[in-house]
Ligand code: ASP
């Protein structure tokens with residue numbers, strides 16, 4: 001559908017009856033220009049609450065489970081009463097209650113088993129989005145925009161990796177055109193649940209935390225949308241985290257590759273997997289603020305004029321792991337291969353990797369919350385070498401931070417890396433490791449944790465980020 005607009009509303013944009021009304025107004029305005037489909041997140045904090053309820057169930061905490069379920073139902077029922085005219089409430093309250101009962105059933109199963117099977121967790125978590133989609137569709141419908149709630153489980157077909165599933169695009173396209181296109185053609189606005197999908201044989205899955213952005217881009221691609229608009233609570237993608245850098249500015253335009261690198265390196269505006277489904281068709285994305293409708297937002301496009309460094313991100317919840325052979329009998333490349341495989345088995349993401357050729361030592365950066373799993377896997381893989389001291393004990397340094405300088409066209413700026421390093425050193429911040437992706441789109445720099453903020457500020461100023469190029 002070449003005039004279709006897909007819009008995604010995040011948790012804060014669905015956070016209350018008032019926020020839902022604003023979203024409904026945005027939808028009504030957009031529909032004057034052409035067909036619209038929307039993807040919604042659960043109301044803010046609901047996914048966290050669902051998840052902690054399941055944890056409580058696993059621990060056998062009956063009262064905690066009961067209390068959480070009461071809170072979740074109350075929040076949605078109250079929103080429903082505030083949102084809908086009286087004659088519309090009853091059926092929606094009944095739908096909410098039925099969804100809550102579904103969640104209750106899964107929680108009871110977990111209480112009984114004292115175990116949380118990933119498949120049940122995915123089925124249970126999707127109820128957050130099903131609740132918000134039910135409310136949002138009713139809100140639209142009752143305010144004059146014919147609308148229907150759609151469970152993405154019927155549309156987005158995924159592999160079977162529970163908790164972090166990936167879409168099977170051909171099957172998804174087929175279902176989207178069978179289920180969604182006829183609704184759109186008859187002027188009905190589908191409100192599709194974000195975050196969830198199902199395997200070919202119907203087992204419920206989710207796409208990873210924050211995955212509603214990804215749902216929206218999957219559906220935009222499957223439906224050949226003209227554009228995707230992602231509504232959040234910030235003005236767009238910024239040149240740096242404004243809490244660290246007061247003069248950080250909203251960027252007018254970034255490229256797909258820049259947006260993906262920024263998301264991956266810690267910028268919170270977009271889920272890192274959002275861009276991939278859009279690449280083939282070059283569908284543009286807008287990041288917009290539903291709390292500030294007059295801000296234009298950031299446009300994310302396939303290509304833009306290369307302008308050197310565009311933004312700097314930072315992550316402090318990271319740890320650097322170093323591995324060093326203690327014997328010349330150890331072949332460094334083989335060791336690296338085995339280490340990377342062990343990390344892969346532990347589902348650990350490597351954020352940066354550097355090596356020195358002489359001592360065959362290498363280090364890599366991972367997320368702090370993945371350290372335990374990574375270490376366990378590494379120690380198992382290298383148990384012999386560690387026991388016989390062919391490899392020095394594995395070192396973990398979590399007193400570090402990562403900053404990433406991102407921009408298309410940095411390759412065309414000789415001397416840029418030097419300027420960045422000089423700016424950081426001038427702040428007396430020690431650089432511990434440096435990595436540059438093969439795309440030359442990102443320079444990743446690991447520094448001492450207590451110097452991270454100063455380093456980010458210095459790089460932002462040195463590269464004159466946030467000022468019009
Ligand atoms: N509700 C899900 C989460 O909190 C997905 C999303 O909001 O994007 O992770």
Ligand code: MG
Pocket residue numbers: 010011041210212213
């Ligand atoms: Mg989000």
